[in-house]
Amino acid sequence: MLLVYTHKITPRVKYIFKHICTRVLGIDVSFTTTIEEFIAHESLKMSYTKQPLGTEFFIKSHDILFEQGLSDIDFHVHNWGSTKGFFSNGEKGALPFDIFASSFYLLSRYEEYLPHVKDEYGRFLATESVAYKYGFLHQPIVDIWSYKFKDALQNFFPKFQFPIKAYSIRPIIDVPSAYLYRLKGIMRTVGGIFKDVFQFNFKGLYTRFMVLFGLKHDPFDTFKYIINKQKQTKHKFLFFFLIGAYSTYDKGISVNKKKFVSLIKQVADYCKVGLKTSFFSTEDISILKKEKLQMEAIINTALVATRQSFSKLNLPESYRNLIDLEIQEDYTMGYVNHIGFRAGSCTPFLFYDLDYEVQTPLKVYSYHLMDYSLLKTQSLLDKKIVLNDIISEIKKVNGEFVPVFHNYTFSDIDTWKGFKELFNIILDSAYED
Incomplete structure (x- = not known):
């Protein structure tokens, strides 16, 4: 089990840690705001706050997981190996980006709550998404970040055995x-016949009659x-x-x-x-x-x-x-x-x-x-x-x-x-x- 020390346990923190740790990586996770409990824990553990307590596994937290409601968040997307990252958190942490905050932004569909252009059916467009704009729509980036997190944890806790997941x-x-053509009712069938005729779709008209008379599939x-x-x-x-x-x-x-x-x-x-x-x-x-x-x-x-x-x-x-x-x-x-x-x-x-x-x-x-x-x-x-x-x-x-x-x-x-x-x-x- 991974124990996470943080300054405040919010619904957002619990949600995204459980997705990444439990659903993606297959490990249980629990949380504490008590330093003594964190120090006493002898298995996987990390701190997720503004400053590390000491030399523990640490990721600097972004404010989004400790807020309520929506705000117009300004962030920059950077290259990170063969993928991208955002919510940069400096050099102190085990990872250069707060993957929990950025994963929450994507999974919660935060951007779909903000003002955006819709198509003729009222749908959110791919071209409006941060993934499309910054060229990572083709990657399961939350899962990629999760495995980067796993690799960093594994280096820090080399004896821990992570479960193996399969595609x-x-x-x-x-x-x-x-x-x-079948089961469309008389009105729709007649309308379809007239449409075929007016559009000179004689191949379709032939197929329609063959199907209706049971001579074709x-x-x-x-x-x-x-x-x-x-x-x-x-x-x-x-x-x-x-x-x-x-x-x-x-x-x-x-x-x-x-x-x-x-x-x-x-x-x-x-x-x-x-x-x-x-x-x-x-x-x-x-x-x-x-x-x-x-x-x-x-x-x-x-x-x-x-x-x-x-x-x-x-x-x-x-x-x-x-x-x-x-x-x-x-x-x-x-x-x-x-x-x-x-x-x-x-x-x-x-x-x-x-x-x-x-x-x-x-x-x-x-x-x-x-x-x-x-x-x-x-x-x-x-x-x-x-x-x-x-x-x-x-x-x-x-x-x-x-x-x-x-x-x-x-x-x-x-x-x-x-x-x-x-x-x-x-x-x-x-x-x-």
Whole structure:
């Protein structure tokens, strides 16, 4: 166990030390403000305050972990080996930066509470983030800092044995619409036919009629293929089905369609199933509650996980609504069009509410890559290089890779050509050294 001496034990201090020490490095941590207790401790120990007590393992603390509320923090980002660092703390400490303060800044999404530009869907943009601006979005920097901290501790306490963590994957299958043509109802089907005609999309019109007459497979119906892939790996896929009402943003299948409900039940026999919440439920807890109850009636168990439509998050309200409805996990934290680490980490973390200054029970699984972000890369070879690069970054810190693919990604549509092979690379990465 690591004992941390500090001048004041705040919720922020406890939160970030437990993430870095326990969740990333696998060691227990406790805190004291009593010098005598600190001196008497005979295992791992460190001081985290403004001045060292003596010659102990010491990291100079930044004020952010001892404040309440928000302030416009001015800091400079510096090179630190092959990565970056900020909240510089001088030469006295064991590390040149206060990694606990900077990790808290990233994990709490402090910057998303501050004034920023949003996109047309009301989302925080990757280009607004400190990680993008200073060129470390592609790195799980919180985990990298954690391992730098571990190495420094190991040098100071050479006899201590740290537990060993292994790289893992958590594939996400997002299902905004289970079918392209099937189960859409008469009005939507007729509207789709007229749209194909007016756009001279005769190939699509032909496919539509072939599917509707049962002569061809629906392009989006790739579930048999995905389930077969699930059977080949020990890592459970997590499906998110949209069951919310039809709207400007959400154009899924009606939950009143028995064949759609049957599909969800079938998938739940092999994989984990969560709720892809509708766009308007992000701001209306009554809609969210209704969708939660509908999904629980389908899967016949308590809903554990959600993913918000369009990856839209309004912090802290979006997460507070999930907590109020006793949802345990969320998979929305990430960027649709950029590969990387929105919260700076490839280790799941608990949401910290900056307004209430409290660690919540909601576990956030930040995703690191969405299939759409690979479309900017032209050739399949280049896509493989980009994919292997992020896998390599996560393997360096024995983290968990969370990629988001859609059911239609596995179709024969030209846009998604080669993506089955990319998905196989992800699955195979869990079994390679």
